[in-house]
Every structure is written in structure tokens, then in C-alpha cells.
Amino acid sequence: MYPDNLRYTKEHEWVRVEGDIATIGITDHAQQELGDIVYVDLPKPGARVEQGKALGTVESVKAVSEIYSPVTGEVAETNPILTDAPEKLNEDPHGEAWLLKVRISGPPSAELMTAAEYESYIGEEK
Amino acid sequence: MAAATSLRATALHSVHKALRAKMVDFGGWEMPIQYSGILEEHRAVRTAVGLFDVSHMGEIEIRGPQAGGLTDFVTTNHAGKLAPGQVQYSGLLYSHGGFVDDILVHKIADDHYFLCVNAANQEKDFDHIRAQTGFDAQVEFAGDRYAQLAIQGPHALATLQKLTSTELGSIAHYHFRDGEVAGAPARIARTGYTGEDGFECYIPPSHAEWVWNELLHAGAPFGIRPCGLGARNTLRLESAYSLYGHEIDASISPLEAGLAWIVKFDKGDFLGRAALLHQKETGLKRRLFGFEMLGRAIARDGCEVYLDGAPAGWVTSGSPVPSGTTTRPARPSNEEDSCAGGAQPPCQGLNKNIGLCYLPADRRLAPGRQIQILIRGRLADAVIVKTPFYKRPG
Numbered sequence: 001m002y003p004d005n006l007r008y009t010k011e012h013e014w015v016r017v018e019g020d021i022a023t024i025g026i027t028d029h030a031q032q033e034l035g036d037i038v039y040v041d042l043p044k045p046g047a048r049v050e051q052g053k054a055l056g057t058v059e060s061v062k063a064v065s066e067i068y069s070p071v072t073g074e075v076a077e078t079n080p081i082l083t084d085a086p087e088k089l090n091e092d093p094h095g096e097a098w099l100l101k102v103r104i105s106g107p108p109s110a111e112l113m114t115a116a117e118y119e120s121y122i123g124e125e126k
Numbered sequence: 127m128a129a130a131t132s133l134r135a136t137a138l139h140s141v142h143k144a145l146r147a148k149m150v151d152f153g154g155w156e157m158p159i160q161y162s163g164i165l166e167e168h169r170a171v172r173t174a175v176g177l178f179d180v181s182h183m184g185e186i187e188i189r190g191p192q193a194g195g196l197t198d199f200v201t202t203n204h205a206g207k208l209a210p211g212q213v214q215y216s217g218l219l220y221s222h223g224g225f226v227d228d229i230l231v232h233k234i235a236d237d238h239y240f241l242c243v244n245a246a247n248q249e250k251d252f253d254h255i256r257a258q259t260g261f262d263a264q265v266e267f268a269g270d271r272y273a274q275l276a277i278q279g280p281h282a283l284a285t286l287q288k289l290t291s292t293e294l295g296s297i298a299h300y301h302f303r304d305g306e307v308a309g310a311p312a313r314i315a316r317t318g319y320t321g322e323d324g325f326e327c328y329i330p331p332s333h334a335e336w337v338w339n340e341l342l343h344a345g346a347p348f349g350i351r352p353c354g355l356g357a358r359n360t361l362r363l364e365s366a367y368s369l370y371g372h373e374i375d376a377s378i379s380p381l382e383a384g385l386a387w388i389v390k391f392d393k394g395d396f397l398g399r400a401a402l403l404h405q406k407e408t409g410l411k412r413r414l415f416g417f418e419m420l421g422r423a424i425a426r427d428g429c430e431v432y433l434d435g436a437p438a439g440w441v442t443s444g445s446p447v448p449s450g451t452t453t454r455p456a457r458p459s460n461e462e463d464s465c466a467g468g469a470q471p472p473c474q475g476l477n478k479n480i481g482l483c484y485l486p487a488d489r490r491l492a493p494g495r496q497i498q499i500l501i502r503g504r505l506a507d508a509v510i511v512k513t514p515f516y517k518r519p520g
Binding site for chain 1: 160
């Protein structure tokens with residue numbers, strides 16, 4: 001369920017680092033908890049994001065949820081498909097429906113969880 | 127995410143758990159917010175049939191020679207005009223004109239009225255009504271005696287008819303009859319909170335699980351879905367029905383809420399009458415309006431509303447709602463939601479993003495007038511539109 005090449009936060013984001021680019025998304029658990037996602041609000045390319053700080057919101061029919069940045073850096077790109085099809089986040093949160101790419105200046109925090117750690121974390125939360 | 131143990135549960139709690147519903151705290155009750163998804167459940171009610179557990183709603187019975195007199199004194203609508211078997215939407219007001227609750231009054235007989243009230247308000251309502259002395263009538267708290275199931279949608283009648291010998295077609299809108307559903311004694315009312323045709327059945331909690339399952343079986347050929355409070359909210363919002371704690375509360379009068387039609391000044395004295403008359407004569411300060419967002423940002427309750435650059439009011443409810451539900455044909459049963467291909471409109475579409483808000487009554491605001499709503503620090507454009515947002519075809 002949770003890909004091994006991603007790292008996970010306690011706030012239910014995932015991050016994948018390739019070179020100096022970190023791709024960020026929300027987890028399958030997060031989309032399940034939110035329900036039908038209808039709106040995604042992200043910072044524009046060039047904006048600074050800081051690890052542990054809110055960078056935007058994901059909104060379902062019922063609720064708004066903040067996205068916390070797992071990394072510090074500068075927004076390189078946001079996912080264009082989410083503008084017209086935010087519901088993709090319910091269908092493919094770990095793949096096609098990534099949220100944004102951030103150019104990072106240093107390595108991500110050591111507090112990130114592996115897939116196995118995240119699975120046991122959400123198991124306990126329930 | 128473990129629920130606090132102090133939450134109250136309906137007789138169907140374990141059924142919801144087995145259906146893997148997402149449960150939330152709703153006014154002190156642990157209730158299903160959704161089963162398969164709010165949008166899918168919303169569409170099921172608009173195009174087929176949906177089943178809701180609304181057993182959290184409270185019931186209060188008023189009996190005695192002056193039951194009618196007491197009911198009319200504590201409510202705004204004219205209960206005295208009801209025939210036995212008739213239902214009426216009404217308001218319970220404080221003497222200052224604000225809402226204690228909004229309720230449904232069922233007249234069972236001249237000496238017996240049955241009120242359906244909001245879950246979180248039921249004890250407050252009961253105390254409020256019982257505090258009115260001088261009437262030869264007894265007020266009974268009956269919330270524990272009834273489970274309530276709502277069957278709503280174009281196939282609600284056909285679904286329920288399979289389980290009852292009561293001829294449902296002969297029960298007019300806002301009327302009820304006592305009969306049986308799947309062998310359980312039931313008060314069957316042709317009422318609802320969704321904007322669709324449908325029924326609300328009051329049954330003994332001991333029979334709730336049996337009747338719920340029988341209804342799901344009976345509705346299966348029509349594509350029935352169990353529906354949670356999430357869809358109940360989007361459905362009522364599309365119909366612009368008030369929700370206590372949002373459009374109405376102790377600080378809001380029925381005149382402000384666009385509910386002048388449930389206020390009958392000429393029926394005689396009632397609690398709140400003088401305050402409402404004063405409000406009517408001196409002019410309303412604010413009024414409820416519908417709006418539609420022009421962009422994708424979603425206005426939620428509590429957001430400030432701006433008129434010409436200055437704060438002027440607040441959002442009471444706001445939500446995206448599925449588009450195209452009025453034109454969508456009913457789908458055959460057991461067919462999974464399929465977005466691919468076919469001539470049907472896209473089923474993920476959500477191009478309506480609507481809400482209700484209070485704004486000054488003296489600004490001559492009309493449909494088409496642009497307003498702005500402050501959403502997380504940014505002003506987003508919206509436009510005033512006529513309500514209801516949705517009207518059942520036919």
C-alpha cells in the first residue's frame with residue numbers, strides 16, 4: 001500500500017527526494033480520512049516553504065486540512081492536474097496526484113518515517 | 127481517533143460500524159458522516175434513493191385537553207389549523223424572538239401533538255416547553271422511545287412500499303399515517319430534509335436494525351445507498367433549508383432567516399410574537415442570502431462577507447455540491463459509478479460552490495450582486511443568487 005521509496009510524516013504527507021528536488025504529496029490514509037477532495041490550495045513557484053510549517057490546504061466536501069511541509073526550500077513546481085481535477089487525490093495520492101516539487105537546500109529531517117513505520121503509526125492511531 | 131465514551135449512540139451504531147461508516151461527534155452523538163462518500167451518497171438521493179439513520183433527532187409528545195393551546199403558544203406556525211395526520215414546520219422561540227429550535231409538529235389528535243426536534247436541542251426544548259405553565263397538558267420527553275429512519279429520493283416510495291401495507295401514495299406531502307414497516311409499528315411521515323420526495327419513519331429502537339436491513343434489501347434494485355450526515359448537509363444546503371447552529375440560533379429570528387412563512391401573527395399570542403412584531407415594524411437589520419462562489423475557494427461557516435470592500439456579514443453554511451444532479455438519469459442497480467465513457471455528464475464534476483450568509487437587510491442586495499468572502503486571509507469573489515439552489519424537477 002505505502003511505497004518504500006517514499007518517506008512519511010506524522011501529519012500524513014509523503015516526500016520523495018531525488019537530487020535537490022523533493023516531491024511532496026498526501027498519503028492514502030489522509031485522502032481516506034478527508035473523503036471527496038474538491039480543492040487544493042498551494043503556494044506559487046518561487047515561494048519559500050519551511051519544514052513543519054503549513055504550506056497550503058487540501059479541502060474535501062466536509063473539511064479543510066492543512067498541509068505541513070516535510071522539507072525546507074523553494075517551490076519549483078505545483079501539479080497542474082490538481083487545478084481541474086482535485087479528485088485525483090482520492091484516486092492516486094502516491095503517484096499522479098503529487099502536490100508540489102520543492103528545491104531543497106539540505107537533506108530532509110531524520111524524523112521522517114519509512115513505509116513500514118508509517119503503516120504501524122496509522123495502525124496505532126486508529 | 128477513538129471516540130470519547132461520553133458520546134451517545136443510536137440503536138444502529140453497530141450497523142454503521144459494520145458498514146465501515148466514518149463516525150463523527152455530531153452534537154454529542156456518535157453518528158455516521160459518510161459510508162461510500164458524500165458526493166456519491168448525495169447523488170444517490172437525487173437520482174435513486176438513500177437511507178439515513180436520524181435516530182439522534184429528539185421527540186417530544188404533548189398530551190391533554192389543552193395540548194393544542196400549549197403547542198400554539200410555544201410555536202410560531204399555526205398548529206391549531208392542522209388536521210389529525212398533518213405535519214407542520216415551525217419555530218420554538220424565546221420571548222426575545224431568537225430560536226430555541228426549529229421543529230416539525232405532527233398532530234395526532236386534538237389532545238395529542240408529536241414534535242420532532244433537533245438532537246442537540248432536545249433537552250433544552252423539553253425544558254423550554256415544560257416551563258410554560260397554565261395549560262392543561264403534559265409534556266413528555268420521548269427521544270428514547272423512537273428510532274428514526276429517513277428514506278429519501280425519487281425511488282423512496284417504491285422502496286418503502288415493498289415493506290408496508292399502508293398505501294404510501296395516498297399520504298400527501300407533510301402528512302403522516304401510523305402503520306407498520308417490515309412488521310414494526312411505525313409512524314410514517316412524508317417529510318424530509320433533502321429536497322426530494324421521501325419519508326421519515328419513527329419506529330421502536332428495538333426494531334431499528336431489522337427495519338434498516340429490510341429497507342436496504344428493498345431498495346437494492348433501485349441502487350439504494352446508506353447515507354450519512356455529510357450528504358444530509360449538502361442536500362439540505364442545496365435546498366436552502368436552515369440548520370440550527372448555522373442559519374438559525376438564539377440570536378436569529380425567523381424573519382431574518384427568511385422563515386416569515388412559519389410565523390402566523392394572527393393566530394393569537396405566542397412566545398416571541400411581540401419581539402417579532404417589533405422587528406417587523408422597525409425593519410430587519412439583516413437577512414439571509416444565498417451565494418455562489420465565482421472561483422474554486424470554498425467559503426465555510428464563520429467566514430466574513432465583504433460588501434464594497436468592507437466587512438458586512440458572515441457565512442452560515444458553505445460547501446461544494448455535485449453539479450448536474452438535476453439532469454442525471456437514474457442509473458441501474460449494482461452498477462459501480464463509472465466516469466469513463468457514456469453520454470452522462472461527468473460524475474466527478476463539482477462546479478457549484480454555494481453557501482448562505484447574513485448581510486444587512488437595507489442594502490437592496492439582489493441576485494447578481496457581487497460580494498467577497500474572506501477565506502484564509504484572501505478575499506474571494508462570489509455572487510448573490512436566488513435560493514433554493516436546487517429544486518426537485520416536476
